[in-house]
Amino acid sequence: MTxxxxxxxxxxxxxxxxxxxxxxVGFIAIATSLLVAIVNACLATFRVPLLWxxxxxxxxxARNTPLLIQLxxxxxxxxxIGLRLSGFSSAVIAMTFLGGAYLTEILRxxxxxxxxxxxxxxxxxxxxxxxxxxxxxxxxxxxxxxxxLFANFVFLLKETTVVSAxxxxxxxxxxxxxxxxxxxxxxxxxxMTGLCVLLFLPxxxxxxxxERRLQHGQFGS
Amino acid sequence: MASSGLDLLWVSAPQLLTGAGRTLxxxxxxxxxxxxxxxxxxxxxxxxxxxxxxxLRVYLELFRAIPVLVWLYLFFFGLPIFLGVSIPxxxxxxxxxxxxxxxxxxxxxxxxxxxxxxxxxxAGLAIGLGTVELYGRVLLPQALKRLTPPVINVYTRLIKTSxxxxxIGVVDITKVGQQIIERTYESVLIYGFxxxxxxxxxxxxxxxxxxxxxxxxx
Numbered sequence: 001m002t003x004x005x006x007x008x009x010x011x012x013x014x015x016x017x018x019x020x021x022x023x024x025v026g027f028i029a030i031a032t033s034l035l036v037a038i039v040n041a042c043l044a045t046f047r048v049p050l051l052w053x054x055x056x057x058x059x060x061x062a063r064n065t066p067l068l069i070q071l072x073x074x075x076x077x078x079x080x081i082g083l084r085l086s087g088f089s090s091a092v093i094a095m096t097f098l099g100g101a102y103l104t105e106i107l108r109x110x111x112x113x114x115x116x117x118x119x120x121x122x123x124x125x126x127x128x129x130x131x132x133x134x135x136x137x138x139x140x141x142x143x144x145x146x147x148x149l150f151a152n153f154v155f156l157l158k159e160t161t162v163v164s165a166x167x168x169x170x171x172x173x174x175x176x177x178x179x180x181x182x183x184x185x186x187x188x189x190x191x192m193t194g195l196c197v198l199l200f201l202p203x204x205x206x207x208x209x210x211e212r213r214l215q216h217g218q219f220g221s
Numbered sequence: 222m223a224s225s226g227l228d229l230l231w232v233s234a235p236q237l238l239t240g241a242g243r244t245l246x247x248x249x250x251x252x253x254x255x256x257x258x259x260x261x262x263x264x265x266x267x268x269x270x271x272x273x274x275x276x277l278r279v280y281l282e283l284f285r286a287i288p289v290l291v292w293l294y295l296f297f298f299g300l301p302i303f304l305g306v307s308i309p310x311x312x313x314x315x316x317x318x319x320x321x322x323x324x325x326x327x328x329x330x331x332x333x334x335x336x337x338x339x340x341x342x343x344a345g346l347a348i349g350l351g352t353v354e355l356y357g358r359v360l361l362p363q364a365l366k367r368l369t370p371p372v373i374n375v376y377t378r379l380i381k382t383s384x385x386x387x388x389i390g391v392v393d394i395t396k397v398g399q400q401i402i403e404r405t406y407e408s409v410l411i412y413g414f415x416x417x418x419x420x421x422x423x424x425x426x427x428x429x430x431x432x433x434x435x436x437x438x439x
Binding site: 060061063064065066067069070072073076077078080081158159161162164172175176179185186189193196197200201203204208 | 286381388412415423427
């Protein structure tokens with residue numbers, strides 16, 4: 001078994017593009033998930049009629065089903081009822097559906113952890129509920145849930161590998177494609193693994209350091 | 222439409238059951254193996270042997286950092302060319318999920334053991350218990366309450382992640398569903414069914430985890 005270096009090198013431009021797609025799907029999904037989570041947090045905090053009761057239903061549905069099935073539903077089932085989406089859009093929507101639920105849970109926990117006195121002081125100096133949320137609760141809840149949020153950002157970025165199943169040309173899809181076209185399994189697995197280690201391992205290690213640091217911080221305070 | 226949908230599910234029930242058996246089979250094997258592996262990992266990390274710690278840390282970081290689907294491809298496509306052995310896709314999925322699950326369960330066990338008061342260990346050693354008895358009779362029973370809720374969460378993640386097996390060619394419930402769609406074009410019905418299938422398997426587990434966590438949080 002010899003490693004075909006020139007072939008591996010020749011695929012690098014395609015793989016660089018694939019890394020770009022991975023990051024693109026990942027970052028868009030993280031941003032939209034965060035948006036969904038903030039909206040949900042507001043709905044729950046303000047007890048918006050009807051809607052705030054739907055938030056936990058959504059969270060449970062999204063958290064207790066696999067991303068792959070959510071993705072297949074959006075990509076393969078929605079077109080039959082007239083909603084045709086590209087692989088990329090399906091990927092972003094499915095990941096937002098999943099990620100939004102996870103981040104909602106985290107923000108909710110963060111909001112619960114903001115001391116009651118903060119809210120009472122805010123109300124006593126005459127802040128409106130919106131001002132209270134915007135200037136007092138969300139900033140503190142955001143800081144409190146930062147480690148968990150970051151952990152879930154990394155989780156979502158890793159989950160982008162699943163969207164290869166609907167032909168989004170990210171790292172795994174590109175790998176599978178090249179294996180099917182040229183049978184260069186050895187080389188492509190090496191490139192895939194190398195890229196994933198380069199992309200995800202530093203993030204994962206950083207996350208570990210961050211979590212340990214913040215634990216120390218908690219002991220000190 | 223509604224009745225024809227139910228009819229289709231009813232007619233396809235034997236096929237769907239086989240697929241469900243395969244999906245739950247992968248999950249069940251992975252849950253059993255990763256529980257055993259996780260306990261071994263957690264205890265080994267607690268022994269305080271630096272070289273052992275280093276090896277296990279590398280294992281943990283690799284399985285934590287690299288997505289499960291990448292591991293699935295590596296084992297499924299890689300084992301035949303690197304080691305000359307090819308294992309059936311079903312067992313490949315069990316193997317990868319078990320290795321991943323053991324690292325997750327293992328970290329929970331390690332954390333739970335570490336959170337016990339140090340006096341427990343010292344008292345056990347002082348009355349002359351060996352390592353096996355110390356863990357089996359003193360430390361693990363106490364850690365059990367703390368580790369059960371998060372370990373159940375790992376189980377639900379294993380069940381959800383077992384759905385990826387279809388991508389290396391296991392004829393699991395998703396594949397069976399796709400075969401039915403090829404015949405009938407009922408994709409909303411079938412994917413809706415798959416969605417609910419996973420939900421009704423996973424929701425009771427995550428609800429139980431939450432209840433236990435609340436009950437035992439003191």
